[in-house]
Amino acid sequence: MIATAFDAFFLDLDGVVYIGDRPTEGAPAALRELRRRGRELRFLTNNPTSAEEIVRCLRAMDIDAREDEVITSGTATATFLAEKGVKNAWVLGHEELKATLRAGGVAPEAKNAGDADAVVVGWDDDITLADIRAGALALRRGALFVATNEDRTYPGPEGPLAAVGTLVEALAVGSGQKPVAIGKPQPLMFDLARRSLRKGQRAVMIGDTPEVDILGAHRAGLTALLMGEAPVFPYRQDFRNPDGRITALADLFRDDLDGAPLREWDSPPYSWPERVEPGVAAIVLDGRGRVLLMRRRDNRLWGIPSGHVEPTETVQAAALREIREETGLEAEVTRLVGVYSDPRSQVMTYPDGRIRHFVTTCFLCRPVGGALVSTGPETLETGFFPPESLPEPMMTMHPRWLADALARTGAPFIR
Ligand SMILES: [Mg+2]
Known part of the structure; x- marks a missing residue:
């Protein structure tokens, strides 16, 4: 069974642990059972919010979680900026992201974009073209361009809805520059999750989006399972193809699904080309x-x-x-x-x-x-x-x- 083949389970949230405000089928019980067996859990989401907010959401669905088990594209961005020595940032994003950056030692209060060391793109419904123009100008003056993630859409009730990536693209067009992206499928969040494990612990990623969760895990040298029906890519060695599939988290305990034949990954010798x-x-x-x-x-x-x-x-x-x-x-x-x-x-x-x-x-x-x-x-x-x-x-x-x-x-x- 897969649950016994790994010491740590890295879980995507939307589509794996929950969909919207409801847990996926059997998720609370499956995650409880993983904990009972002494397995480590990490929750990896491209949502640029705080760990505290994610823990609150999970608890409302009867899923136990600690803040130090949560890595959001917001918390990872804060870590990245602090490691880069960035002191203040112009943030296109909501209060949750600003609070997360502040907690990580980065002031999100640059009065105008021109004073900022970095321009950080997250999510905020009230962003205007004037904000994008100011951000693009700061980038042309040498500020570091950081995207919390590059997701172009997310699932909505009537079909795909425009996501952070569309704002990132607007700034990229306006500035002529390309951002450093933090969220999945970049390897940083996976590396941060792995840094939090003890030496020798074997980890597996479970996600529902091949281009985001599976690709990112493979770039970081992790085995990756796809949950759901997403189609695979025709070339067998494509990094976006998973090493195994499950239909629900309860499948981790099925005796007929073995973790042993799952493909082991080393970090590939070249970066994933766009x-x-x-x-x-x-x-x-x-x-x-x-x-x-x-x-x-x-x-x-x-x-x-x-x-x-x-x-x-x-x-x-x-x-x-x-x-x-x-x-x-x-x-x-x-x-x-x-x-x-x-x-x-x-x-x-x-x-x-x-x-x-x-x-x-x-x-x-x-x-x-x-x-x-x-x-x-x-x-x-x-x-x-x-x-x-x-x-x-x-x-x-x-x-x-x-x-x-x-x-x-x-x-x-x-x-
Ligand atoms: Mg997902």
Whole structure:
């Protein structure tokens, strides 16, 4: 039975422990039974409210809970800001969130947004466009952009209702910046829950939303169970797919459901990308078999010309454009080298927080004109190098792509 396979149970609230103001079927009895068996409970909710408020809600449903068992996106935000040394914040959120931040040592009373170290987005029905404008201005002046969560909707009686994520998006559009998000599926709340356990205790997450609870648990290296009927994703290794399913919390005590075969998770070696994008790369060999390299301004690494495919552009045209923009040379494509999509090398995290999974088409090319420039907007240095003596440090995957290209030309490659 699952109840005996783990020492600690991390529970999502809405959809798992309760729906609206009613407990899910059998939840009070199941949680009592877990406690009777000495299991640790932690309640993890993206609701940016106080632990006290959650304990009050749970007790009203005959569910016992202590404040130190509750992690809300509000309490986690307070911890995050305090660890970052933030002293005062401009808060787009209600009094509960402000009180939670205050209790964590962050003053939510910045008189105007321009004085704040951070802009924190939570929930408040009375937020106006003027508030968003003031927050966006503070972000442009360098305040830290923190979203308690990025949930776009929550279930309402007549269908999905706009949630915190819609306000976050408004500020992101207004400021041109991307927030640090605190709530699930970011790993922070799971890490805080795990920090509160004793060493060696085995934990499992139970949630009803694959993109939030299951994805977040897996990013934090936790086994995760899906409660309910949500559909799974077609790719088996997708982090959003659960390791097992239950229909109600009472299933944790079923003898025919075993915790042992549940998949064990280590934190994945790459971050979860928000989207997949087409990319191109070009291996340009000169008449002496030397390869064209450029040192990138954004990460100071050497690499072959590479970049995005623009709308309506073919991959060949994109590769030739990148060569031109990054090095000044005109080139033509001679053959395809390969298409690279392994997330271990093709998931990129940018300094502004964007995470992208590239599917990169790599071509072999030869120069046909133009003049090599030494520097450019994206380029610190350029040059042709013999494949056996490449400059360091280099983009990790580019030597392998070069090896693939040289294997196709028959030229030697030593490295
Ligand atoms: Mg939920």
